[in-house]
Amino acid sequence: MKRPRWLPWLLGLAPLLWAVAVFHQHSYFQFGDWDQYQSFFEAQRRSLVVYGQIPWWNPYHLGGFPGVAHPQFNAFSPFFFPVLLLGTVAGTAGFFVLHAVTAFAGAYLLARRLQHAQSGAFLAALSMLFMLGPLISGGVVNRANASLVPWLLWTFFRTLKDRRWVAGFALVVALIVLEGGFYALVGGGLLLGLIVLLQGRWSCVVKLSALALLGLFLGLGLAAIRLVPTVELYLEFPRRTPELADAAMLDPGAFRHFLDSISALLLSPVTGRRDVLFGEPLFVGVHLGVPLMALLVFGAVCVRHDAVCWCLFGFFLLLVLGRTSPLNLWALLRKLPGLWSLNLPMSMMMVMAIPLGWLLSNSLGRLVNAVFSDAGAASVAAAMVVGLTSLAPLLYQHCRLLESHPRAGLPELAGIRTPFVTSLGNRSAMLPSVLQNRGVLFAYEEVIRERLESRWREGRPAAEGEPGYRGEYFLENTGSVNPRDFTPNHLVFDLDLDLADVLMVNQNHASGWKARFAGRPIEVRNRRGLLSVAVPAGTGTLELSYRPDSATTGAWISAACVLACLVLGSSRLKGLWGTLRLAADLSSVERMLAAARYPAFTDEGR
Amino acid sequence: MIRRTAVSTTLIYVLCGVVVFLWRERSLAAEYDDRLEHGQRLLSRARPELSRSIFRALARDFGSRDDLDRRIRAAQTLVEVTKHLNERRPAEALRILESIPESELSDAVTWWYLSQVHGLLGHLELAAEALRRAREMDPTEPWAGAKETR
Numbered sequence: 001m002k003r004p005r006w007l008p009w010l011l012g013l014a015p016l017l018w019a020v021a022v023f024h025q026h027s028y029f030q031f032g033d034w035d036q037y038q039s040f041f042e043a044q045r046r047s048l049v050v051y052g053q054i055p056w057w058n059p060y061h062l063g064g065f066p067g068v069a070h071p072q073f074n075a076f077s078p079f080f081f082p083v084l085l086l087g088t089v090a091g092t093a094g095f096f097v098l099h100a101v102t103a104f105a106g107a108y109l110l111a112r113r114l115q116h117a118q119s120g121a122f123l124a125a126l127s128m129l130f131m132l133g134p135l136i137s138g139g140v141v142n143r144a145n146a147s148l149v150p151w152l153l154w155t156f157f158r159t160l161k162d163r164r165w166v167a168g169f170a171l172v173v174a175l176i177v178l179e180g181g182f183y184a185l186v187g188g189g190l191l192l193g194l195i196v197l198l199q200g201r202w203s204c205v206v207k208l209s210a211l212a213l214l215g216l217f218l219g220l221g222l223a224a225i226r227l228v229p230t231v232e233l234y235l236e237f238p239r240r241t242p243e244l245a246d247a248a249m250l251d252p253g254a255f256r257h258f259l260d261s262i263s264a265l266l267l268s269p270v271t272g273r274r275d276v277l278f279g280e281p282l283f284v285g286v287h288l289g290v291p292l293m294a295l296l297v298f299g300a301v302c303v304r305h306d307a308v309c310w311c312l313f314g315f316f317l318l319l320v321l322g323r324t325s326p327l328n329l330w331a332l333l334r335k336l337p338g339l340w341s342l343n344l345p346m347s348m349m350m351v352m353a354i355p356l357g358w359l360l361s362n363s364l365g366r367l368v369n370a371v372f373s374d375a376g377a378a379s380v381a382a383a384m385v386v387g388l389t390s391l392a393p394l395l396y397q398h399c400r401l402l403e404s405h406p407r408a409g410l411p412e413l414a415g416i417r418t419p420f421v422t423s424l425g426n427r428s429a430m431l432p433s434v435l436q437n438r439g440v441l442f443a444y445e446e447v448i449r450e451r452l453e454s455r456w457r458e459g460r461p462a463a464e465g466e467p468g469y470r471g472e473y474f475l476e477n478t479g480s481v482n483p484r485d486f487t488p489n490h491l492v493f494d495l496d497l498d499l500a501d502v503l504m505v506n507q508n509h510a511s512g513w514k515a516r517f518a519g520r521p522i523e524v525r526n527r528r529g530l531l532s533v534a535v536p537a538g539t540g541t542l543e544l545s546y547r548p549d550s551a552t553t554g555a556w557i558s559a560a561c562v563l564a565c566l567v568l569g570s571s572r573l574k575g576l577w578g579t580l581r582l583a584a585d586l587s588s589v590e591r592m593l594a595a596a597r598y599p600a601f602t603d604e605g606r
Numbered sequence: 607m608i609r610r611t612a613v614s615t616t617l618i619y620v621l622c623g624v625v626v627f628l629w630r631e632r633s634l635a636a637e638y639d640d641r642l643e644h645g646q647r648l649l650s651r652a653r654p655e656l657s658r659s660i661f662r663a664l665a666r667d668f669g670s671r672d673d674l675d676r677r678i679r680a681a682q683t684l685v686e687v688t689k690h691l692n693e694r695r696p697a698e699a700l701r702i703l704e705s706i707p708e709s710e711l712s713d714a715v716t717w718w719y720l721s722q723v724h725g726l727l728g729h730l731e732l733a734a735e736a737l738r739r740a741r742e743m744d745p746t747e748p749w750a751g752a753k754e755t756r
Contacts, residue, residue, distance in 0.1 A: 030705070257640070263633030267626070277640050284637075290630065294623035301618060370615035406705050428701075 008108070011122050014391055015104040018129050019097040021395040022136060022402065026093040030429055031405040032274065034092075034139030036444050037072070039430035041095075041141075042088040044075040046434070049084065051487040056229075056512070057546035059420060059488050060434045061443035062452055063461030064507035066548065067488070069229030070180075071447055072142050076226050077178040079145070088431065089410070096136050099144040103128035103350065106150030107357055113157050116361045119383035123364055124357025126390055127288075131353040134283035134346075137272030137401050145181030146350035148172055149188040153354070156192060159211060166215045167569030170561075173219020177227050186339065187316075187351035189216070194315060198308050218568070221561030228554035236511075237448040239341035247323050247331040254278075254326040261324035262317065265349075267293055271397045274346075278324040283346045289393045292360060295386075299363035309358045316352035320345050411436055419486045420472060422506055424463040452508065459528025461506045469506075476502035476532075484541075491544040497537050505531040505544065512548030517541070 028038065039060070044067065047055035055075050058067035067073050074080050079102075082094025104125045111121035128147070135143050151172045158165035176185050196208045220227055257278040264277050264284050271285040288296075303310055315329065322330040322345030330345040364386055372379035411432050425433045425440030433440045441463040443449070462469040473491070475481050478501050485492035491505065495517075509526035515533045516522060518540030525532050535542060690698040717740035 257636060259629065260633040260636040260640075263630055264637045267630045267633070268637060269634075277637060290623055290626050293626045293630075294619060297622040297626055298619050301622070367615060367619055371612045426698075426701075428698075 007118055011108070011118070011125075011387075012105070014122070014126065015097075015100045015129060017391070017395060018398060019093075019100060021399045023093040023097065024399070025402070026090060027402075027407040028089050028410055028431060029139060029402065029405040030408045032138035032140070034405075035429055035431055037139055037141035038088050038092055039434045039440070039443075040070075040072055041080075041083045041092060042431055042434040043067070044073055044080070045083050045088055045091075046437070047488050048075060051489075053487060053489045055488065056548065056551060057489050057510075059422075059507055060439045061430070061445055062449060062508070063422060063439065063441055064510070065445075065448055065452070066229060066233055066510060066512065066546075068226055068551070069233040069548070071182060071230060071233075072180055072445075074142070074179050076223075077145075077175065077180075079179060088435075092139075092141070095141065096132070096144060099147040100129060100132055103132065103147035103150065106147065106154060107354065110150045110154045110157075110354070111357060111361055113154055114358070116358070117365060117383065119380070119387045120361030120364050122384075122387040123292075123360045123390060124354075126387070126394060127353045127357040127360060128350060129394060130286050130288060131350045133272040133287070133398055133401055134274065134285060134349070136398075137405075138274045138283070140274075142180050143183060143347050143350070145176055145179035146184040146187060146348075148176050148179070148181065149184055149191065149351050150354055152176070152188040153192060153195075156212065156215070159215065160208075163211075164569050166211065166218070167565040169212075169215035170218035170222055170565055173216055174222035177220060177223035180230075183342065183344075183347040184351070186333075186342065187348045190319075190333075191312065191316070191351055191354060194312055195308075198311060218561055218564060221557050222565065224554040224557035224561065225551065226554065228557065229548055229550040232548065232550040233448070234341075237451040239343075239447060247328055249328050249331045251323070251326055251328060254324055254328075257324060258321075258326060261321055265317075265320065272401050280322040280324045281344065281346065282321075282324070283349055286349070287393075287397050289390070291386075292390050295360055295363045295367070296356070298367065299359045302366060305366075306359060306362050309355050309362065312355035313352065313359055316348055316355065320348050320352050322346070408432075419483070421464050422461055422472065424465070456529060459530065461508060461530060470504075472506045474504055475535075476504055489546045493542045493544075495535060495542055496539045497535060500537050501535055502527065503533045503535055503542060507531050510546070510548075512546050512550075514545055514547055516543045 029035070040058075043058050043060040044055045046060075047053050047058075047067065055067035055073065056069075058065055058070065058073070068075060079095055079098050082098060083091030085091065086094050107128045108121045108125040111124040112118070116124060128150070132144065132147075134140075152169065155165055155169040155172050159169055173185065176188070192212055193209075196205055196212065199205070199208075261278045261280070261282065264275075265282055266286050266288050267290075268285045269287060271287045273284045275282060275284045277284060299306060300310070318325045318327055318329045319333065322328060330342075334340050334342055364383060368379050368383045368386075372382065408429065420437050420439065422439040422441055423433060424442060425438065427440065427442055427444040430440045430443055441461060471480065472486070473481060473483060473493070475497075477499070478497070481493055481495065481503065483491055483493050493503065495503075504527065507530065509524070509529060509531050513524040513531055514521070515524045517533070517535055518538065522533055522535070522542075524544065525534065531544070533542065533544065687702050690702070717736050
């Protein structure tokens with residue numbers, strides 16, 4: 001039966017309706033991680049908009065740390081655009097909405113690619129929106145980037161037909177990295193890896209893996225401008241997650257609460273909450289609702305038809321449940337090289353939603369097909385009704401998602417203090433300080449804080465009002481000095497010294513800082529944990545700039561990979577790809593995942 | 607004529623719905639028990655001498671789930687407050703207590719904590735008033751025990 005062409009566009013209204021439901025009264029929430037991420041957003045926005053600089057250095061938190069390199073910064077990502085356009089508070093809502101639309105569209109297109117009918121694909125796309133609830137409730141901005149994982153798969157499946165799509169695959173990898181989506185990349189990689197493995201032919205496994213790795217490395221190269229500084233930051237501040245270090249991989253005792261924890265994850269009526277339950281922090285309350293969950297269980301009755309999808313869903317379910325599962329796959333994952341610092345299993349929830357969506361879609365197809373014997377309008381209408389009735393509770397639940405969160409007012413921007421001042425601040429309310437151009441010394445930050453604070457034993461930046469605070473910059477012997485320019489990445493002082501002196505800047509020392517005095521390079525040293533420059537006697541301009549070498553190296557690698565992508569994606573190179581044609585039929589992967597053919601429920605597929 | 611497959615499939619789906627509903631109902635009880643237990647563990651780590659009496663007050667009269675949920679939330683807030691008190695940051699503790707909506711301040715435990723924080727900050731009148739409210743709401747044992755520990 002032919003479907004109207006406008007139907008997908010109509011279905012596309014779903015994420016927009018959802019966005020209205022969630023953000024009809026957006027505000028500055030002092031709840032969960034909202035304040036942390038909004039203050040990070042504001043630090044980046046100020047750097048870009050107020051100072052016209054890329055936020056390589058962030059002076060606003062913990063006395064200063066590398067900005068772009070920080071995994072929770074995302075100024076290079078296109079998803080940051082709403083923050084630039086609308087300001088931090090409204091922009092954060094825009095950021096989530098953009099991710100919701102991306103997740104919805106990606107999951108829909110992916111399901112269609114795998115020959116699911118429109119209503120089934122709609123259900124698969126909705127399941128991504130369900131997963132966004134807990135993330136938004138907690139303000140966990142940097143887990144929303146899993147919205148790109150369906151696109152990762154979609155571009156990969158396109159690559160199977162036309163190798164030039166490897167450039168598109170690389171672009172999605174790059175976007176995930178620019179977003180700081182390391183969990184999403186690991187999750188997406190695992191999902192793709194399992195799909196490749198489960199298709200069963202070893203000759204294909206090798207070839208498909210080679211294709212995926214080519215795209216992966218190309219994507220990592222594209223994002224090198226951000227990735228290389230991040231690697232440098234992690235090498236300097238290795239992350240520790242001691243609470244998970246001793247988690248056992250097998251825990252038969254967890255059987256006792258296994259079903260309860262699945263229920264808490266998918267069925268709990270407390271929508272969108274992060275809670276410690278059964279020994280693991282869980283994003284409780286996706287709240288799929290009884291009808292959808294029944295559809296999933298109904299699918300389990302006919303498990304043999306969807307064995308691959310069930311394997312994929314089961315794997316990610318166990319992964320997300322972490323220690324609440326008798327088989328702790330998360331502990332196993334953390335044993336892999338480079339992944340030991342992953343610490344929140346629930347971060348993979350949106351990846352789990354992809355196979356979940358396929359299962360729901362297949363169950364819907366099976367149900368409709370059994371009830372309606374022919375492919376008439378009634379069967380299509382019934383499938384659409386199920387899809388739309390799943391949307392209604394989602395909208396209703398998410399209308400109330402942010403209702404109980406404490407809201408706070410923001411300072412009048414007319415009161416912004418210039419120049420920059422480091423304050424003690426409030427780790428639970430950092431955004432007002434950053435808006436006022438004030439740093440928060442004891443900031444809430446969980447990637448480098450522990451290591452940084454241990455370094456502070458030798459000395460640390462002082463906050464305004466603390467004993468020993470001598471201002472944001474001073475000459476050790478002479479005293480005060482006035483800067484000509486004092487911006488996050490660039491400080492300029494005109495000096496006229498009778499005797500040699502030491503310029504101190506009240507920010508953490510970092511290796512990327514460089515200085516020039518009277519045009520000549522001069523060393524930036526670590527003195528009591530602070531940035532310091534020993535300046536000789538004489539007159540001249542002292543310039544301090546934060547320009548990490550890793551950023552320059554990364555920029556060159558990125559530029560080279562952009563060229564490589566253009567070449568690989570070029571239509572002129574079709575002949576070259578032809579010579580590299582893989583002998584095996586790579587579309588077997590697509591066939592394996594394609595929805596079962598139900599007579600009353602199929603259409604043109606893609 | 608209704609097909610046999612249609613009827614049996616619909617019945618299976620409805621049966622799945624019933625199973626899910628029963629599963630959820632059973633799991634909710636376990637979920638709330640675990641939350642209560644977790645809150646208790648947290649509190650006992652923070653202030654072992656108070657945990658038993660506070661939780662007796664928290665767990666009393668939790669007929670409805672909503673009420674228990676509110677109490678658990680209050681307990682988690684109090685854990686935060688306790689942490690700040692232990693680390694000698696009464697101003698931060700007060701900020702948290704003041705952020706609790708009026709509707710959730712109907713708990714004697716919270717009023718008692720408020721009195722402790724005001725006491726630490728030297729707001730003696732406010733401390734006395736908060737203690738009076740706590741006793742008014744719940745004149746029983748926890749407050750007598752709590753007073754001794756001060």
